[in-house]
Amino acid sequence: MGHKNPWNQALKNAALALYALFALFPLFWMLLISFKHDREMFNTIFVFHPTLDNYRVLFSSGEYIGYFLNNVYVSVGAVLLSLVVGVPAAYALARFDFKGKENLAFTFLSFRFAPEMLIILPLFLIYQKIGLYDTPFGLIWVYQLISLPFIIWILRGYFEDISPEIEHAGRVDGYSWWRVFLKINMPLIRPGMVAAALLSFIFVWNNFTFALLLAGQDVVTSTVASLKYISSDTVHYGQMAAAVTISALPEVILALLIQKHLVRGLSMGAVKG
Amino acid sequence: MADIALKQVTKKFKHNVALNAVSIDIKDKEFYVIFGPAGAGKTTLLNTIAGIVVPEEGVVTMNGKVVNSLEPEDRNVAMVFENYALYPHLTVYDNMASPLRSPKYRQPESKIREEVHRVAKILRIDWLLQRLPSELSNGQRQRVSLGRALVRNPEVFLMDEPLTHLDAKLRHQMRAEFKEMQANLNTTTIYVTHDYMEALSLGDRIAVLNEGRIEQIGTPDDIYYRPATEFVAQAFGEPEINILTADVVNKGGSMHMNLLGNSDHFPVPAQVKGILEDSGLNAVRVGFRPKDIKYSFSDDSASSLRAAVYSIEPLGSKAILTVHVDGRLIRLIAAADLEAKPDQPIYLKFNVDEAIFFDPETKRFIARAGKKGGRSVG
Amino acid sequence: MSSIGKSDQAVPFADLTDTAASAEPYRIPPIPFMRKARPYLILAPALLLTIGILIPFFISIYYSLTNYSFKYKDYSFVGLHNWVKMLTDPSFWHSLWVTAQYAVFSTGFEMLLGIGIALILNQDGWLARALRMVLIFPLMIAPVIATLIWQLMTNNSVGVIAYALRSIGIDNFIWGADPKTAMFSVVLIDVWVNTPFVIILVLAGLRSLPKAPFESAMVDGGSAWFTFKTLTLPMIKPLLLIALLFRSMVSLQEFSIIFALTRGGPGDTLMSLPLTAYNEAFTFKELGTALPYMLILWVIIYIMSYYLIRYWSRAQKNASGN
Numbered sequence: 001m002g003h004k005n006p007w008n009q010a011l012k013n014a015a016l017a018l019y020a021l022f023a024l025f026p027l028f029w030m031l032l033i034s035f036k037h038d039r040e041m042f043n044t045i046f047v048f049h050p051t052l053d054n055y056r057v058l059f060s061s062g063e064y065i066g067y068f069l070n071n072v073y074v075s076v077g078a079v080l081l082s083l084v085v086g087v088p089a090a091y092a093l094a095r096f097d098f099k100g101k102e103n104l105a106f107t108f109l110s111f112r113f114a115p116e117m118l119i120i121l122p123l124f125l126i127y128q129k130i131g132l133y134d135t136p137f138g139l140i141w142v143y144q145l146i147s148l149p150f151i152i153w154i155l156r157g158y159f160e161d162i163s164p165e166i167e168h169a170g171r172v173d174g175y176s177w178w179r180v181f182l183k184i185n186m187p188l189i190r191p192g193m194v195a196a197a198l199l200s201f202i203f204v205w206n207n208f209t210f211a212l213l214l215a216g217q218d219v220v221t222s223t224v225a226s227l228k229y230i231s232s233d234t235v236h237y238g239q240m241a242a243a244v245t246i247s248a249l250p251e252v253i254l255a256l257l258i259q260k261h262l263v264r265g266l267s268m269g270a271v272k273g
Numbered sequence: 274m275a276d277i278a279l280k281q282v283t284k285k286f287k288h289n290v291a292l293n294a295v296s297i298d299i300k301d302k303e304f305y306v307i308f309g310p311a312g313a314g315k316t317t318l319l320n321t322i323a324g325i326v327v328p329e330e331g332v333v334t335m336n337g338k339v340v341n342s343l344e345p346e347d348r349n350v351a352m353v354f355e356n357y358a359l360y361p362h363l364t365v366y367d368n369m370a371s372p373l374r375s376p377k378y379r380q381p382e383s384k385i386r387e388e389v390h391r392v393a394k395i396l397r398i399d400w401l402l403q404r405l406p407s408e409l410s411n412g413q414r415q416r417v418s419l420g421r422a423l424v425r426n427p428e429v430f431l432m433d434e435p436l437t438h439l440d441a442k443l444r445h446q447m448r449a450e451f452k453e454m455q456a457n458l459n460t461t462t463i464y465v466t467h468d469y470m471e472a473l474s475l476g477d478r479i480a481v482l483n484e485g486r487i488e489q490i491g492t493p494d495d496i497y498y499r500p501a502t503e504f505v506a507q508a509f510g511e512p513e514i515n516i517l518t519a520d521v522v523n524k525g526g527s528m529h530m531n532l533l534g535n536s537d538h539f540p541v542p543a544q545v546k547g548i549l550e551d552s553g554l555n556a557v558r559v560g561f562r563p564k565d566i567k568y569s570f571s572d573d574s575a576s577s578l579r580a581a582v583y584s585i586e587p588l589g590s591k592a593i594l595t596v597h598v599d600g601r602l603i604r605l606i607a608a609a610d611l612e613a614k615p616d617q618p619i620y621l622k623f624n625v626d627e628a629i630f631f632d633p634e635t636k637r638f639i640a641r642a643g644k645k646g647g648r649s650v651g
Numbered sequence: 652m653s654s655i656g657k658s659d660q661a662v663p664f665a666d667l668t669d670t671a672a673s674a675e676p677y678r679i680p681p682i683p684f685m686r687k688a689r690p691y692l693i694l695a696p697a698l699l700l701t702i703g704i705l706i707p708f709f710i711s712i713y714y715s716l717t718n719y720s721f722k723y724k725d726y727s728f729v730g731l732h733n734w735v736k737m738l739t740d741p742s743f744w745h746s747l748w749v750t751a752q753y754a755v756f757s758t759g760f761e762m763l764l765g766i767g768i769a770l771i772l773n774q775d776g777w778l779a780r781a782l783r784m785v786l787i788f789p790l791m792i793a794p795v796i797a798t799l800i801w802q803l804m805t806n807n808s809v810g811v812i813a814y815a816l817r818s819i820g821i822d823n824f825i826w827g828a829d830p831k832t833a834m835f836s837v838v839l840i841d842v843w844v845n846t847p848f849v850i851i852l853v854l855a856g857l858r859s860l861p862k863a864p865f866e867s868a869m870v871d872g873g874s875a876w877f878t879f880k881t882l883t884l885p886m887i888k889p890l891l892l893i894a895l896l897f898r899s900m901v902s903l904q905e906f907s908i909i910f911a912l913t914r915g916g917p918g919d920t921l922m923s924l925p926l927t928a929y930n931e932a933f934t935f936k937e938l939g940t941a942l943p944y945m946l947i948l949w950v951i952i953y954i955m956s957y958y959l960i961r962y963w964s965r966a967q968k969n970a971s972g973n
Contacts (some may be wrong), residue, residue, distance in 0.1 A: 016768065016778070026789075026801065088696060088697065092693045113901070113904075114949070117925040117929060119704075121942055122710040122714065126710065163356065165358035166359075168320070169359075171325065172345050172431075176376070184360060206795075206796075208794065208795040208906075223796065226793075226799055251791040255787050266851060267893050267897075
């Protein structure tokens with residue numbers, strides 16, 4: 001690529017290294033600390049005797065496991081509901097033509113921008129009246145604001161990529177519309193479904209505001225539970241770090257799995273990537 | 274095993290009228306070709322018969338029964354799609370087996386295996402059965418698509434431009450194979466194409482579709498020798514028919530056409546004269562097929578018209594000779610080894626007996642002296 | 652005998668325009684219900700859910716016109732009183748200012764940093780490739796957790812950053828607790844979490860650019876900046892706009908980072924609109940007066956996103972026209 005200025009290159013690499021440090025060091029440090037015993041916390045930063053005590057305590061109390069499982073339960077539920085509702089909607093947007101189609105599509109997109117607090121205030125009232133406050137389904141329902149737009153917008157693109165002729169072929173072959181949808185469309189959009197589901201899962205898992213204010217006693221997700229560690233005067237920094245590491249771990253793993261679909265997913269299908 | 278009929282079928286998409294009062298009548302076991310340029314509505318017509326599309330007006334019948342909104346899976350039709358529409362996630366075997374595994378047309382697995390292998394062998398794709406569509410060439414995909422239809426025993430075969438996306442050589446070869454297959458099919462077949470050669474060679478009857486309307490329905494001879502409109506005449510034949518405007522003049526008892534600046538060379542044939550007189554027209558449009566115009570480099574006959582050479586395109590076994598006369602270009606067929614220089618004088622003789630006469634206003638067929646081609650519906 | 656292939660001798664040429672040939676009117680048979688209803692059935696679940704989501708929104712508007720309080724059972728309609736009160740309250744304008752500051756600073760830094768890093772990452776070295784996979788991680792961390800991590804890092808007793816600062820002589824940087832550095836702290840955390848979002852989008856755009864225009868530009872001898880300005884920028888504009896759209900819309904209503912770090916403090920330094928609404932509703936237990944703060948924010952977001960999307964749509968058409 002033309003004349004390479006060695007200074008230029010060195011500068012670029014330095015900038016990159018600096019940013020990489022900025023982005024990754026905190027996570028690395030967290031991981032490190034989680035293996036550090038409380039009594040060694042105040043002395044040397046990097047040289048210490050690693051221990052699994054922090055994790056042991058975290059798991060033994062059982063409380064944190066409960067929070068973690070709550071988060072799993074609610075996040076999986078939210079994503080499943082979004083899939084059930086969103087896959088047909090994505091299909092409709094891709095295939096059908098009707099008045100107000102793009103307006104509807106924009107409405108789905110706008111869920112993503114809706115201010116959390118704006119939703120929470122009336123829901124706080126309504127949920128208590130109809131008994132959804134502090135229930136898993138209450139959170140699953142409100143989480144649709146986060147996961148549904150992802151599912152619809154990402155899968156719309158995948159459906160548009162399937163030629164309608166293939167569906168016609170299935171019909172003519174003797175399969176009813178529903179069977180064609182299940183046996184032909186679904187397998188073909190499976191990579192998209194997986195990507196959309198995982199991405200939605202990550203953002204739903206990370207949600208704090210809804211989980212804090214529309215739940216909080218019976219249903220406590222691990223994300224919300226972490227707040228307890230911030231506000232308390234605890235000196236158990238090691239456990240704090242362990243809790244954070246465990247909380248962040250699933251998403252980091254999932255992120256590695258959906259590398260390929262990241263661009264399409266994050267831009268909500270606006271970019272094929 | 275079915276007659277199919279469409280009566281006054283109209284289909285609109287948003288503001289575009291894809292089919293406009295289309296009526297066709299297809300007899301049992303007929304090989305019926307639907308011919309038209311891109312955008313004419315051919316695929317929509319096929320989709321209407323298949324049940325993929327429901328018309329706004331008109332009636333679609335199969336075996337006399339009205340089937341307008343009968344679901345495609347209930348119609349027992351087999352279709353070969355223009356872009357093959359193979360299931361990307363299934364092997365060739367599973368693609369071909371697909372209809373025989375459907376709830377409607379299910380067969381036991383042993384029968385399926387038998388049928389798929391039989392058809393695959395006929396189409397010479399039996400060595401590809403375990404491949405995925407993405408691993409096949411266009412020609413192979415086309416055969417698999419065909420195979421998926423042939424394993425069935427449907428009321429009617431619908432074929433949407435099956436040869437269009439193949440390269441020229443493969444297309445000619447497949448056309449010949451189709452012709453052979455056609456004789457053995459023993460099932461009503463509706464074949465859609467924009468290639469006039471396929472239409473003329475394969476069809477028992479041809480329906481010509483233009484912008485959603487039927488221009489003409491007839492046998493290949495009808496279409497070629499007695500085209501209902503100028504559009505039909507121009508669509509069939511390569512190089513394209515030469516259609517010229519002429520005034521009708523009476524010269525001492527006989528009728529002549531004033532054509533290309535000359536009225537002596539173009540007498541109106543007797544059979545046509547009467548019809549023209551009855552119609553009271555002063556001007557006509559006359560069509561001469563390139564093969565009905567003879568040429569010579571020597572002015573040896575009184576009935577030759579002088580023209581100048583414009584261009585020669587050698588095409589292997591023949592050549593297309595374009596000449597210049599009276600400000601117009603005329604196309605003829607010439608010998609492959611013809612040599613001539615641009616603007617070289619050349620003498621043409623027009624065979625008015627084979628000429629086709631059209632009404633200048635409606636562009637519709639008026640008459641033709643030649644015997645070939647019966648009268649057809651249009 | 653089969654009549655296949657024989658022309659229909661009995662039928663004369665029919666005129667195309669002659670509709671009298673069809674004597675009987677053709678009754679179109681009715682379309683079966685399932686077939687007609689199918690598109691609506693498919694869309695129904697999503698529509699129902701949408702309505703379910705819009706209901707709270709309309710309820711908000713209603714309650715903003717009342718003096719509803721979580722403390723009492725009764726409430727009454729007060730018209731625009733809450734709205735007027737809010738608009739004449741200086742703390743509202745302060746909230747608006749805080750919200751705007753937060754959004755502009757975080758989005759601004761994320762865009763600039765993101766574009767810069769993406770440009771550097773757009774090469775084929777092994778380092779670049781390895782980093783591309785790993786730099787997404789901060790985006791995957793919940794903002795609340797990110798706040799926790801940074802709090803820990805700057806913790807005076809055990810934090811590595813506090814340690815580092817101390818060793819170069821700074822020992823009074825109290826981050827969130829200091830009004831002068833509070834905004835900086837929350838913006839820093841936001842930038843840490845969200846810059847990868849911009850990087851990923853811009854990088855995808857850069858990698859999908861056609862090589863030809865750039866090669867000819869090099870032959871023509873333009874400087875790197877010039878190439879960037881006239882070639883790169885317009886072509887990746889749609890992606891930049893998407894990144895801008897998402898980041899600005901989300902950062903305008905960011906709640907968890909500020910809440911987790913300082914609850915809006917110190918004092919009212921970080922009392923953005925969502926924080927103020929939270930306070931009003933959950934500390935003072937007043938719903939009627941809390942709602943207008945969020946409704947105003949929603950109007951701002953809706954209008955901005957509408958225009959940004961229109962602008963993006965146009966840029967998308969231009970970019971593909973190249």
